[in-house]
Amino acid sequence: MILAPIQDINYWLHTSLYVIYFITIIGTIVVIISENRNPVKSIAWIVVLIFLPIAGLIFYIFFGQEHRRQRMISRKGKRKLLKNSHYTEDTIHDLPVGLSDETRQEIKLGYALGKFILYPDNKVSVFTTGEQKIEMLKARMKEAKKFIHLQYYIFNDDKLGNEIKQILTDKVQEGVEVRILYDDVGCWKVKKRFFDELAAAGIEVRPFLEVRFPQLTNKINYRNHRKIAIIDGVAGFIGGMNIADRYRDGLSWGVWRDTHMLIEGPAVQGLQSSFAVDWSFTSRQLLSEKSYFPDIPPMGNTHIQIITSGPIGEWKEISLSFLKALSNAKQYIYIQTPYFLPTESLMTTLQVAALAKVDVRLMLPEKSDSRVMQWATNSYIKPMLKAGVKIYFYQKGFLHAKTIVIDDEFATTGSTNLDFRSFDHNFEINAFMYDRELAVKMKQIFIADQQHCRRIPWSYWRKRSATIRIKESVARLLSPLL
Secondary structure, three states: OOHHHHHHHHHHHHHHHHHHHHHHHHHHHHHHHHOOOOHHHHHHHHHHHHHOHHHHHHHHHHHOOOOOOOOOOOHHHHHHHHOOOOOOOHHHHOOOOOOOHHHHHHHHHHHHHHOOOEEEEEEEEEEOOHHHHHHHHHHHHHOOOOEEEEEEOOEOOOHHHHHHHHHHHHHHHOOOEEEEEEEOOOOOOOOHHHHHHHHHOOOEEEEEOOOOOOHHHHOOOOOEOOOEEEEOOOEEEEEOOOEOHHHHHOEOOEEEEOOEEEEEOOOHHHHHHHHHHHHHHHHOOOOOOHHHOOOOOOOOOEEEEEEEEOOOOOOOHHHHHHHHHHHHOOOEEEEEOOOEOOOHHHHHHHHHHHHOOOEEEEEEEOOOOOHHHHHHHHOOHHHHHHHOOEEEEEOOEEEOOOEEEEOOOEEEEEOOOEOHHHHHHOEEEEEEEEOHHHHHHHHHHHHHHHOOEEEEOHHHHOOOOHHHHHHHHHHHHOHHHO
16 A cells, blocks of 8 residues: 555656756757857757767766856956057058068958957077977076966976976076966876975966866866967967977877977067966966066067967957968968868868869878877868868877968967867967968978878778778767867
8 A cells, every 4th residue: 555655756756857857958959059059069969968868968068068258357457468568459550561461361350359469570480399399498498587487288297397397496496486377187197296396396386277076067178278488578489289208209109290489579478468368367366567578679570470269258269360361372271280170161161272273281190199089080081182182191100280381471380279179169379470481481391291291192091991981970970079
């Protein structure tokens, strides 16, 4: 007599839980649709929620929510940073002579997207090995008199990390201000003790978007992928290299091929502004004093915009700037990237350029550090080849360089990969450089790297096994979420 009511209660309890669960799934799908995102990305999330409802809901809570309407810094704070520069909106209306109309439009687009100032007359040194970049970075840090600002996605507790740590500790004892921003997810494997020791030495250390419960769900997917260093406001480094042994020493199966740059000149103010915004977001301390933005005389011939982007704000600044630069091309486009998971607009732009007989070359690593990412990347090669894009697989090691060079006039490098994560989720930074001499140098570097590549012909690519193609197709379905 008692069992029947208990069974009824269990039945209604289970039924209620199922109803609540499915209402939650349906409600989440409605939210995704109502946000008017990229349709490809929306469909990917909906497919995951339908076929993997439990795992899909968990993944959406952790990785799928949008935060684009937020700001990292107030308009007042932004104005405080901009007032330190002699280079203002006037430089957009009075651009240097010798620039093409397309380049002038590119510069004006950058300013419209995020008030990114054009800094004229910079000197740029290009490093293509970790040894070159690290030795120059260490030398410049040892010469620092006022401050050192470092921001890296990865800052490892390894041989290189401890070499940098010792230099920074020595500089603090000399009275130099030292600040470090590291990404909390990028440094998950680094023990807290390492950063505690840096702080104990007098270094100001902050993790970007520290991932801790209960805030975990809205932070884990938005990572600071930037890799910059500023010394005394007169020298700045930007590119693809982090602080970890593999960037200098390579891997067991080959070299680590990367690109980083030293900028000397007015554009260092752009790097410092970016660091100041991120530091303010993390520490609530705005580094707006004039001492962090010293006046720097012209030092070279390269005109530079420092362009940042992230998952907050109205526009996808770097993505849109890339599209404009690529659509400007008349002669050639040479691209190096470790991952190629393009948006529909990026893929179409490259296909249109190749079909219009622009020499489009895309260099990728033959062996990646992520099997799933490599499968997803390979799924995009067929439409590129069919449009006439030349594909090169780098064989000497892992290609981690993130560079684009166009028509002996434009070049860019920084932290941005050509994938959904860089365009939609990560905080990224790139130097957009307008200078024939530098562009030619970057082109020559690309051509030199081709000597360590094999070109992939369509006749070879279409003969791959059905099993491989299925793996790539499945990975491609997840590419908007990788």
